[in-house]
Amino acid sequence: MKRLGKVSHYAKQGFLILRSTFAPALNDPVVDKNLQLIGTVKDVFGPVNYPYVAVKPRVKDPQRYVGEVLYVDERRKKAPSKAGKKHKGKVKKKRPAPQRRG
Numbered sequence: 001m002k003r004l005g006k007v008s009h010y011a012k013q014g015f016l017i018l019r020s021t022f023a024p025a026l027n028d029p030v031v032d033k034n035l036q037l038i039g040t041v042k043d044v045f046g047p048v049n050y051p052y053v054a055v056k057p058r059v060k061d062p063q064r065y066v067g068e069v070l071y072v073d074e075r076r077k078k079a080p081s082k083a084g085k086k087h088k089g090k091v092k093k094k095r096p097a098p099q100r101r102g
Helices: none
Strands: 002-010 016-019 029-031 037-045 052-057 069-072
Touching: 002 052
Parallel strands: none
Antiparallel strands: 002 016, 002 069, 016 052, 029 037, 029 069, 037 052
16 A cells, blocks of 8 residues: 545545545545545546646545545456466467469
């Protein structure tokens, strides 16, 4: 669990806005001090050294978290999908190009 920052306000667009000392990855899970899932990181903007983070809340009353410290939970991160990786097993041979007749 890594400290993300303190929630400064609840935006009209439905995001919790907070300041952080690092730039978290998009879609990282965000939890409170009791490890309850609050939402996910949807945007990182502002200065590189001290960025703002927009969190899309998944709780009923997100305004109650204004002033609270939130954390990124590394344990809940999703494993990278294997869809883009190449197979290490059998290598499929390419067919030779057809020869021209004539």
